[in-house]
Amino acid sequence: MCSHQSSCPVTDTRTETPHIVSAHPEQGWTLLCDGAIVFDDTGALLPDGRIVAPHRVPADQLAVAA
Secondary structure (H helix, E strand, C coil), X not given: CCCXXXXXXXXXXXXXXXXXXXXXXXXXXXXXXXXXXXXXXXXXXXXXXXXXXXXXCCHHHCCCCC
């Protein structure tokens, strides 16, 4: 895992932001130092195996370009 300090904060505490260890924007995901994988669609896979569902905006609330 992370070697920059004794341990990184857990992703779901939201007190500190873990740093990026490996970014793969072409594939749509980023690995954080706490072991979480964050996806471009706002979903995530936490180190303990829990899943964070994507936070999608309903289509009727999206802005439309004129």
